[in-house]
Amino acid sequence: MILFSCIWSTPYAAGEWWNLTWAGDGLKPGDTLNSSSYLTSPNKTFSLWFFPWGNTTNSLSSLGISDFATNFIVWSASPSKPIANNSGVLTLDNTGTLKITRLGSDPIVLHSSSQPTNNTIAILLDSGNFVLRELHSNGTIKQVLWQSFDYPTNTLLPGMKLGISHRNNLTWSLTSWLSDNYPVPGPFSLRCDPNGRQLVIQKEGQMKDLEGPVTARVDACDGYNTNGGCKRWECKREIVSSDPFDVRSGYFVEDGDHSTNLSSPRLGFSDCRATCLSNCSYVAFASLYENGTGCRFWTDMSMFLQSNSVGSTSVYTLSLKPSRKGKNKWIWIGPVIAAIALLVILIYTLCCLQRRKKVTVKENSRSKDEQELPDLVISDKSITIDEIPNDGRKGHDVSVFSYECIMAATNNFSLESKLGEGGFGPVYRLLGCCIFGEERMLIYEYMPNKSLNYFLFDSNRRKLLDWKKRFSIIEGIAQGLIYLHKYSRLKVIHRDLKASNILLDESMNPKISDFGMARIFKQNELEANTNRIVGTYGYMSPEYAMEGVFSIKSDVYSFGVLMLEILSGRRSNSFYHADHVLNLVGYAWDLWQEGEGLELVDLTIRDSCVEYQVLRCIHVSLLCVEDSAVDRPTTSDMLSMLTNESTQLPLPKKPAFSIGKKAIEANTPNNELEIHTVNGLSISDIDAR
Structure with missing residues (x-):
């Protein structure tokens, strides 16, 4: 296989076709292929699907063929004609016409015959060739009407040809893509010179003859010309290797961005790399636009701070040997x-x-009891250290810090070192716990992206949570609950799962936090009852809010509400009507009953989300918030429903969604209800009758 993508880059590794629906290996008259399905060759060597265009945010795609094992794109049906908003549909109609329809633009016709026929089939072969065949009445091949091998793009597969077909009036050539993640024709082409009967590389009208085998190592060349081939620039700088660039992510502090821009859309990644090497003033470069075109160069990187946080910039930095x-x-x-x-x-x-x-x-001077590790969570009943399962190691896998170490790390608990404050006191950084006299401290892992509600409920920051990130967060929270309920040495019921208690690391991976309300269950314990109801309205299950009964199904209910918030971008309690109390659960149920589930989806992702995934998430959410705890799925079943398309989903029942403040007051005497709110944490105390 020969790759020809801006001379030296690798083929484009696109999105994930395995999240789509398999539609077989071909199309018969009347069949279609859209952006949510894909074809494979008989032995699953290649895939045909609508692949997304790199990092672009405007949902551009093209019909293409990719290697099944590596997902690398090897052919594109329309590199110069992008398809917007995932609207592409490949159709083989009853007249034998093979075309791609798209929203707001004329269809892309791959084949149209002057003599229509309905006895056709379009099939993807194991060679990577997508072929439209006309068949005899007995099913044997009559002729090939069209094939992708006649229209190569940037990759030459075994069986393809380069040259000119006078019989079919076709020119077979390769054309580079402008960059690895932007499949638009670039400046280079590899074609046959009809006069000299040889292969030539052409760049913007200038040609270079290829005589003999082409064995030059392109990664060791700074650029190319039409006379001497591989070119090393005369800029006298000692570099550390043949590929001297390191990729760094981060941002420049204010007034520290010493950059120069070249805004030409004809410049690709390799052009930027060669220019950076040839100009002794430049120490780093990056593509100027998100589609991989244009160049940006830096002369000073001293004010660049490395970070993997959202919004950081990826820069290719030149690694030079230190001066002697x-x-x-x-x-x-x-x-x-x-x-x-x-x-x-x-x-x-x-x-x-x-x-x-x-x-x-x-x-x-401390007593022996003060030096032993107490319970890690507040519990309504006592639990001894002997009741906690042990994995054979001495002690428990928790780092215990001295009080002096905590004082040093927080600068004597100064305001400058404080990250925030929760219902049980200020929050600082470290990992483990500390016991000092009457002080009991839990030290958490530092999360640079704060919490989920910091992004989800802000009109600007929520745009950073695209559908892929939101689904990843949903899946991560579900896996965290499975660990707490099933695989942890301690069976833990969280009791306060909500958006503000989901922290996000530098890669936006979710971590369940704030176990101040959590309860430890023994392995054979299924549920418990309490007279002190703690948690947050809108997330509490009916049996817990009304009767004080809680179990793993209480966390499942909270997860269902949280998943609806992630899908809609709205808080659970942001809905109110004068004639009745209606929260997010009730709103979702009404839309589901009307067949309008997609109306629930946040407008910022509605055009780019995967519809069947969203509808499945809404379906699972409604199963999680059912009135009866017995009807709700377990955490393991919940994750399987979300990630396994073959799992059959039962129909949800009407949830008990009127569990707001009015509902509880209507069934509880005034002198029996006490509501507390501390730093956004809602706690209810219900005394026994």
């Missing part, structure tokens, strides 16, 4: 620096020893 100038100065500067460093270490060690003596005196 001033090497002799280190002969006498080095020992001086070493002596100073040794002195600093000695002073620091003496200070630590002195401080440790004081800490030892304090620790010896």
Whole structure:
């Protein structure tokens, strides 16, 4: 297989066809293929599907063929004619016409015959050739009407040809793509010269003859010309390797972006790379536009801060060998620096020893009970340390920090070091726990992207949560619940699962947090009852809010509400009508009953989401919020329903969605209800009759 993508880049690794529906290996008259389905060759060597265009945000796609194992695109039906908004439909009609219809544009006709026939079939072969055949009445092949091998793009597969077919009036040639993730024809082409009967590479009208085998290593060349082939630039800089660029993600601090832009859409990635190497002033580059065109160069990277947070920029930084100038100065500067460093270490060690003596005196005064690890969560009933399962190791897999270490890490609990504040006090950074006198502290992993509600309920930041990220967050939360309910050494019921308690790391992976309301169950314990109801209205299950009964199905209910919030971008309690109380669950149920489930979806993702995935998520949500806990799925079943399309889903029953404040007050005497709110945390106390 020969790849010809801007001379040196790899083939385009597109989106994920395996999330689509398999439609066989071909099309018969009347069949269609849309953006939610795909074809495979008989032995699953190649796939035919509508692949997305790289990192573009306007939902562009093209019909293409990809290698089944690697997902690399090897052919595109219309590189210069993108399809918008996932509207492409490949159709083989009853007259033998093979075409792609698209929203707002004329159809792309692949084949149309002057003598219509309905005895045709379009099939994807194991060679990677997509063929339209006319058949005899007995099913044997009569003739080939059209094939993708006659229209190569940037890849030459075994069986393809380069040259000119005078009989069919076809020219077989390869054309580079502008960049690996933007399949638009680039400046290079590989074609047969009809006069000299040889292959030539052409770039914008200039040609280079190819005589003999082509064996040049392109990654060792800075660029190319029409006379000398591989070209090394004369900029005298010592680089560390033949591929001297490192990819770094981050951002520039204010007024620190020393960049120059070349906005020509004819410039691709390889052009930017060659220019950066040839200009001694440039130390880094990146594509200017999200489609991989244009160039941006930097002359100074000192104000660049590395980060994997949302909105960071990917920059290709040139790695240079350090200058040898001033090497002799280190002969006498080095020992001086070493002596100073040794002195600093000695002073620091003496200070630590002195401080440790004081800490030892304090620790010896503590009682033995204060030094043992207590329960990790608040519980309505006591649980001894012997009741906690152990995996054979001494102690438990929790890091225990000294009080002095916590003081040092938080700068004596200063306001500058505080990240936030929850219902049980201020939040700082570390990982583990600390027990000091009456103080009980849990130290959490630091999450740079804050919590889910920080993005989900903000009109601007919610746009950063596309459908792929939202579905990944839903799946991650479900896996976290399975761990708590099934695989953890302690069976944990969270009791307060909501958007503000879902933290997001630098890659937007969700982490369930805030176990202040959690309860530990023994492995054979199915449910429990409490007189003190804690949690947040809108997320509490009916049996818990009304009767104080909770189980793993209580967390399942909360997850169902949370999933509806992620799909809609709206808070559970953001719906109210004068004649009745209606929350997000009730709104979702009404839309589902009317067959208008997609109306629930957040407008920022409605045009780009995968409809069948969204409808399945709404379906599973309604199963999770059913009135009876017995009817709700387990966490394992819940995840299977979300990720396994073959899992049959039962019809949801009408949920008990009027569980707002009015519903509880209507069934509870005034003197028996007490509602607390601390830092956004809602807690209800219901006394026994």
